[in-house]
Amino acid sequence: xxxxxxxxxxxxxxxxxxxxxxxxxxxxxxxxxxxxxxxxxxxxxxxxxxxxxxxxxxxxxxxxxxxxxxxxxxxxxxxxxxxxxxxxxxxxxxxxxxxxxxxxxxxxxxxxxxxxxxxxxxxxxxxxxxxxxxxxxxxxxxxxxxxxxxxxxxxxxxxxxxxxxxxxxxxxxxxxxxxxxxxxxxxxxxxxxxxxxxxxxxxxxxxxxxxxxxxxxxxxxxxxxxxxxxxxxxxxxxxxxxxxxxxxxxxxxxxxxxxxxxxxxxxxxxxxxxxxxxxxxxxxxxxxxxxxxxxxxxxxxxxxxxxxxxxxxxxxxxxxxxxxxxxxxxxxxxxxxxxxxxxxxxxxxxxxxxxxxxxxxxxxxxxxx
Numbered sequence: 001x002x003x004x005x006x007x008x009x010x011x012x013x014x015x016x017x018x019x020x021x022x023x024x025x026x027x028x029x030x031x032x033x034x035x036x037x038x039x040x041x042x043x044x045x046x047x048x049x050x051x052x053x054x055x056x057x058x059x060x061x062x063x064x065x066x067x068x069x070x071x072x073x074x075x076x077x078x079x080x081x082x083x084x085x086x087x088x089x090x091x092x093x094x095x096x097x098x099x100x101x102x103x104x105x106x107x108x109x110x111x112x113x114x115x116x117x118x119x120x121x122x123x124x125x126x127x128x129x130x131x132x133x134x135x136x137x138x139x140x141x142x143x144x145x146x147x148x149x150x151x152x153x154x155x156x157x158x159x160x161x162x163x164x165x166x167x168x169x170x171x172x173x174x175x176x177x178x179x180x181x182x183x184x185x186x187x188x189x190x191x192x193x194x195x196x197x198x199x200x201x202x203x204x205x206x207x208x209x210x211x212x213x214x215x216x217x218x219x220x221x222x223x224x225x226x227x228x229x230x231x232x233x234x235x236x237x238x239x240x241x242x243x244x245x246x247x248x249x250x251x252x253x254x255x256x257x258x259x260x261x262x263x264x265x266x267x268x269x270x271x272x273x274x275x276x277x278x279x280x281x282x283x284x285x286x287x288x289x290x291x292x293x294x295x296x297x298x299x300x301x302x303x304x305x306x307x308x309x310x311x312x313x314x315x316x317x318x319x320x321x322x323x324x325x326x327x328x329x330x331x332x333x334x335x336x337x338x339x340x341x342x343x344x345x346x347x348x349x350x351x352x353x354x355x356x357x358x359x360x361x362x363x364x365x366x367x368x369x
Contacts, residue, residue: 004117005100006146006166009048013064015321017354018043018051020365027051027066030323032363036066045320047095050118057089061101061120070120077106098143111138113150124168131170140164144218145182147171161189172203181218184238188216188224198224198236207240220270223294233268233278235296244296247278253286260284269316273357275299275324277316289313291324291359300359302326311335311350323354323362 016027016035026038027046044052050061050069057079060072076089093116094102100115100123114125124132124140132150138159141149147163152174154160162174163182178190186198186207196213197205205211207224215227223235223243235244246262253260263284269277275291289310291299303310308328312335317324327350329335334349354363 003166003168004121004123005115005143005148006098009096009099009118011046012049015323016046016051016064017321017323017325017363018045019363020352022366025053028363030362035064036062042091044091044093045095045325047097047320048099048118050096050101052091052093052095052101054089054091059091059093061093061116068120069118070116074103074105074116077104077111094142098146100143102140102142102148104139111153113137113140115140115143115148129168132164132168135174141179141181145185145187147182147187149179149181149187150174151179163187171201176203180216183219184222186219186224186238188218196227198226207236217268217270220272220276221274221294223271223276225268225270225276231266231281233265235268235276243294244292246296247280247290247292248297249280249284249290250298253284255282255284255286267314267316269318273319273322275319275357277313277318277324279313279316289316299357302328302355302359305359306361309335319357323356325352325354327352 015030018025019028021038024038025040025043026034027036029035040053041056042054049064052059053062055072057076058072059074060068061070063069074092076092079089092104100117103114103116105112115123117123135152137150138153139151147165149161149163152160160174161176161179162170163172165171176189176191177193180188186200188196189199190196191211195211196216197211198207198216200206213226213228214230217225219238222238225233226236227233234242237243246264248262249260263280265278266281267279271294278290278292279287280290288301288303290301293299309332311327311329317326329350352365353361356362
């Protein structure tokens with residue numbers, strides 16, 4: 001049978017966005033009309049015509065009509081109890097990528113990762129190819145560029161990473177100490193601890209040609225975020241040239257009596273829809289989330305533009321289908337009791353909003369019933 005993962009899948013139809021009303025989650029169009037009525041504990045974004053939804057702490061997958069392709073049967077292995085709040089479980093199912101979602105689950109107390117195809121069928125669930133079944137698998141990455149990374153655990157809890165292809169065959173042995181997605185023919189990888197580079201399909205470091213980075217992310221829209229030393233990020237072009245060394249602040253910022261027109265990057269995310277999230281180093285600017293253009297100039301800083309506090313900005317929310325979903329509040333205190341990326345309890349004063357690429361609010365949740 002044809003392998004279910006590792007091939008491009010087109011989105012069918014206009015984007016739909018998760019939003020809550022009266023404590024339940026559904027999906028709206030960009031105009032704010034309800035396309036799928038709110039009925040879930042939490043709802044993740046659509047990708048490739050599929051979305052992950054939660055019914056309590058059981059997770060499933062729906063299509064664009066709101067019908068289940070996988071009933072909510074997958075249990076999250078990562079839950080944080082905050083006064084018994086069911087909202088504090090992290091989705092065990094990742095957004096669909098190249099035809100499949102990755103499931104991070106546990107079986108008999110041990111990690112048990114597998115894939116879920118578009119029809120809700122499990123792949124590499126049991127009876128893995130010999131090469132894989134010999135390994136103590138802890139995690140899979142999503143399929144990208146026809147490959148997915150895997151994490152294996154050797155005795156003594158030593159992590160190692162390799163990559164499989166769409167047949168489930170190991171194409172790069174788990175000889176790496178870190179891994180990311182293949183894109184534009186390259187993937188971030190680490191060797192011998194925390195020494196990173198972008199590798200080619202054969203596993204050789206090509207950007208740079210030695211393992212000299214502190215961290216790296218996959219190429220996205222032709223640019224890769226790389227950590228050149230601890231907490232100092234830049235962007236490389238696909239050719240390996242420095243594309244963005246600092247962000248050009250617009251407007252300039254006053255910091256300790258000095259006017260700063262540019263800032264080094266303390267954290268950096270991927271480019272989507274022509275914008276990437278970064279956090280500048282404190283010495284140059286307030287530690288706030290800023291979206292930048294591919295030329296390194298500031299597009300907007302949502303917090304100061306809207307006069308709100310962006311909660312969980314260290315997650316570096318990225319654009320998707322022309323909008324970015326942010327969790328905002330009026331004070332840092334109102335952010336503090338919300339679990340990462342989770343649905344909100346009724347009393348929460350934080351709220352989800354969507355901004356367009358100009359930084360304007362397009363959609364926001366209403367707390368009313």
